[in-house]
Amino acid sequence: MPDETITPTRTADAERAVRLLSRAHRAVLGASDEDELRRRLCRAVVDGSGLAGADVVVLDGEDGYRTVASAGRVAGPERARAARALAEPAAAADAGVVTGGAAAALGFGAPEGPRSVLIVHADDRTALRGLAPALEALQRDLDAGVAALGARLRDRDAARRAEHLGRALLLLSRADHEIVRARDERQLFEGVCRVAAREVGFRLAWIGVEGDDRLLETVAVEGEAAAYLSEIRISVDADAPEGRGPSGRAFRSGRRQTTQDFLGEASNAPWHGAARRFGLGSSTALPIPRASAPYAVLNVYAAEPAFFDEAVLGVLETLAGDLSYALDALTARHDMARAERDRKASERRALRLATVVEQSPSIVVLL
Numbered sequence: 001m002p003d004e005t006i007t008p009t010r011t012a013d014a015e016r017a018v019r020l021l022s023r024a025h026r027a028v029l030g031a032s033d034e035d036e037l038r039r040r041l042c043r044a045v046v047d048g049s050g051l052a053g054a055d056v057v058v059l060d061g062e063d064g065y066r067t068v069a070s071a072g073r074v075a076g077p078e079r080a081r082a083a084r085a086l087a088e089p090a091a092a093a094d095a096g097v098v099t100g101g102a103a104a105a106l107g108f109g110a111p112e113g114p115r116s117v118l119i120v121h122a123d124d125r126t127a128l129r130g131l132a133p134a135l136e137a138l139q140r141d142l143d144a145g146v147a148a149l150g151a152r153l154r155d156r157d158a159a160r161r162a163e164h165l166g167r168a169l170l171l172l173s174r175a176d177h178e179i180v181r182a183r184d185e186r187q188l189f190e191g192v193c194r195v196a197a198r199e200v201g202f203r204l205a206w207i208g209v210e211g212d213d214r215l216l217e218t219v220a221v222e223g224e225a226a227a228y229l230s231e232i233r234i235s236v237d238a239d240a241p242e243g244r245g246p247s248g249r250a251f252r253s254g255r256r257q258t259t260q261d262f263l264g265e266a267s268n269a270p271w272h273g274a275a276r277r278f279g280l281g282s283s284t285a286l287p288i289p290r291a292s293a294p295y296a297v298l299n300v301y302a303a304e305p306a307f308f309d310e311a312v313l314g315v316l317e318t319l320a321g322d323l324s325y326a327l328d329a330l331t332a333r334h335d336m337a338r339a340e341r342d343r344k345a346s347e348r349r350a351l352r353l354a355t356v357v358e359q360s361p362s363i364v365v366l367l
Contacts, residue, residue: 016049017134023048024138028145035068037149038116041142042071045120049131052102053121055079057087058114064088065117074121082119091115097135104128104135108142110150118142164307168315171200175319179326188326189220189296192319196300197223203280204228204301207288208247210236216247216297225278225301232271236294241270247297250285254294256317258284260306281305284313286320290327298323 023044031037038056045054053072060066065087070079086105090098092115097106102122107115120135122128178191189207196205204223211217216234235243236251244267246257259265260282262275280301288296298320302308308316 017131020045020048020131020134021137021141025141025145028142028149031149033153034116034146034149037146038069041118042069045118046072049120049134051120051122051127051131053079055083055119055121057083057117057119059087059091059117068116072121078121079119082121083117086119087117090117090119097132097139099125099128101125102128106135106139106142108139109146116146161309161311164309165311165315167200167202168312171196171202172315172319172322174199176322179322182326182330185327185330186219188323188330190222192298192323193220193222197226202300203303204278204299206299207296208234208299209296210251210294214240214243216251219296223301225280228274228278228280231274245271246283246285247299250287251294251297254287254289256284256286256313256320258282258308258313260308262301262305264305279303282307284308284316286316288320288323288327290324291331295327296323 024041027040027044028037031040042054042056045051051072053070053074055067056069057065057067065083067079067083082100082103082105085100086098086103089095090105091107095107097104099105102124103119104122105117105119107117109115118138120128120131122131174195175192178195179188182188182191193205193207196202202223204221204225206218206221206223206226206229208216208218214235214237216236218229221229233242234245234247236248237243238248238252240248242248243252246259246268250257259268262268262280262283263272268275281304283299283301286298286300287294288298290296298316300308300316
């Protein structure tokens with residue numbers, strides 16, 4: 001447990017303190033996310049102050065703490081002892097800088113959220129006392145820096161989501177043009193996949209229908225990763241390992257099946273190797289019923305994980321519904337055309353018979 005609180009004092013280590021703060025500020029400003037901030041911060045503390053080491057830990061409900069970044073020459077057992085003693089006390093929002101032996105810790109981050117803890121290691125207590133003002137200033141700066149980083153990330157995430165939604169809306173708009181123009185099922189499916197991959201930029205888009213041996217048979221495919229399908233098998237049979245992925249589940253259930261981390265999803269294990277080679281990060285499988293019965297599945301893949309948020313999925317579900325309606329409309333159109341052909345053929349037969357009867361008065365027609 002901590003044995004004292006550092007108080008600001010003027011020391012001959014002012015130059016080291018300035019160097020520490022300068023390096024730490026650059027680390028915070030240059031970080032693109034919190035993980036990078038933690039790594040850069042540890043290195044900045046060691047390089048800027050000459051301290052023996054630095055760790056960033058986060059509190060873990062099961063194990064007490066978890067080390068997420070480290071730098072310096074301190075041995076593992078010493079790091080662990082300091083973390084056990086200092087992590088929890090320093091994580092409190094109003095704890096300030098706490099010390100124990102030749103280590104000091106300070107919590108940073110949003111008071112209402114998970115707190116990270118920076119633990120610095122010195123060769124002796126004297127070195128820590130000389131950096132007391134810098135560490136207290138660093139804690140204030142880190143709180144502000146993490147808040148600013150969080151705002152940047154939220155803005156970036158909002159921009160990313162808006163860009164993803166824009167792509168989905170573009171797909172819906174251009175696919176609707178393909179739906180209007182399609183004369184048959186093949187033209188319909190090929191047109192939608194072409195738009196998704198070539199015009200909207202999805203890594204892969206394909207449509208499958210149930211074929212022999214309950215396997216999904218590809219009827220349309222487009223995209224840079226199109227060769228992926230030549231290396232895999234997908235079934236609609238729940239008892240087969242190849243039938244437990246998103247496409248098979250979507251076919252059977254009639255509900256969309258989305259994988260935000262394709263390579264991290266255990267049920268996708270049969271396809272992990274090929275997906276890694278072809279750069280598939282996330283996917284969604286959308287059922288396309290025909291006459292209210294399972295018929296086809298539209299599969300769309302993005303290179304990046306977590307592409308398919310609820311807004312994007314809502315748009316893609318609308319597209320799948322439009323495709324289902326288009327299939328039923330094509331069926332109705334073909335049925336009407338066939339009925340019209342049959343009617344005209346019947347009229348021609350009746351006309352021929354009437355002509356024969358008219359030209360042959362000796363023929364008696366028995367009714």
